[in-house]
Amino acid sequence: ILNVEQSPQSLHVQEGDSTNFTCSFPSSNFYALHWYRWETAKSPEALFVMTLNGDEKKKGRISATLNTKEGYSYLYIKGSQPEDSATYLCAFPPDTGNQFYFGTGTSLTVIP
Amino acid sequence: EPEVTQTPSHQVTQMGQEVILRCVPISNHLYFYWYRQILGQKVEFLVSFYNNEISEKSEIFDDQFSVERPDGSNFTLKIRSTKLEDSAMYFCASSVQASTGELFFGEGSRLTVL
Numbered sequence: 001i002l003n004v005e006q007s008p009q010s011l012h013v014q015e016g017d018s019t020n021f022t023c024s025f026p027s028s029n030f031y032a033l034h035w036y037r038w039e040t041a042k043s044p045e046a047l048f049v050m051t052l053n054g055d056e057k058k059k060g061r062i063s064a065t066l067n068t069k070e071g072y073s074y075l076y077i078k079g080s081q082p083e084d085s086a087t088y089l090c091a092f093p094p095d096t097g098n099q100f101y102f103g104t105g106t107s108l109t110v111i112p
Numbered sequence: 113e114p115e116v117t118q119t120p121s122h123q124v125t126q127m128g129q130e131v132i133l134r135c136v137p138i139s140n141h142l143y144f145y146w147y148r149q150i151l152g153q154k155v156e157f158l159v160s161f162y163n164n165e166i167s168e169k170s171e172i173f174d175d176q177f178s179v180e181r182p183d184g185s186n187f188t189l190k191i192r193s194t195k196l197e198d199s200a201m202y203f204c205a206s207s208v209q210a211s212t213g214e215l216f217f218g219e220g221s222r223l224t225v226l
Contacts, residue, residue, distance in 0.1 A: 031211050031212070032211050032212045034214065034215070036215070042219065043116075043203065043217035043218055043219045043220060044155075044203075044215070044217045045217075046214035046215065046216070049212055049213075049214050051212055089155065091155075091215070093210070093211040099145075099157040099160055099168050099170065100145075100147075100157060100215065101157070102147075102154050102155040102156075102157075103154070104153075104154050105154075
């Protein structure tokens with residue numbers, strides 16, 4: 001079992017604040033790192049799939065960076081809005097096999 | 113937009129009973145997965161399925177569990193004799209590629225074992 005850690009576990013921010021959180025994963029046998037957004041009562045939806053060290057991906061106000069050598073990825077949200085409230089999960093598929101190891105998630109609440 | 117659908121959304125069963133959870137993955141996807149989340153815990157991998165056979169399974173996926181793709185569209189998870197600790201949200205997912213293909217999840221089936 002591989003250890004994928006996310007921090008913080010939960011976060012409350014005011015509308016308009018920018019925020020970021022971390023996913024750490026084993027730096028050996030890296031193949032890809034996924035970020036998912038999971039709103040209450042819905043299914044997780046993919047945000048990013050990152051594969052290259054130094055990768056930076058952006059979707060609207062959300063962006064992510066990847067450091068495969070040290071084994072971490074950051075997710076940034078610029079100017080948080082109430083609709084950004086969700087749990088953000090990272091998932092790590094090692095290069096052996098195709099199972100994904102999920103972090104515990106960061107629960108974000110954006111207060112209007 | 114194509115989506116993964118799961119039925120039932122919620123099932124309550126007695127311990128020892130058999131349960132079948134059904135999933136219809138996205139039609140052009142090749143990899144299929146079952147995950148579960150016990151309340152308050154991490155999402156856990158159960159099994160992946162490719163080319164009509166199990167490609168990988170976790171230690172959770174013991175002899176009580178089985179998967180099938182009976183007709184080319186449905187992907188089912190069977191639990192033969194449910195235990196209390198099988199109570200969880202079960203998610204089906206599918207993807208075009210392994211590892212680098214994003215997972216498309218269904219909305220989950222909540223299983224409650226009494």
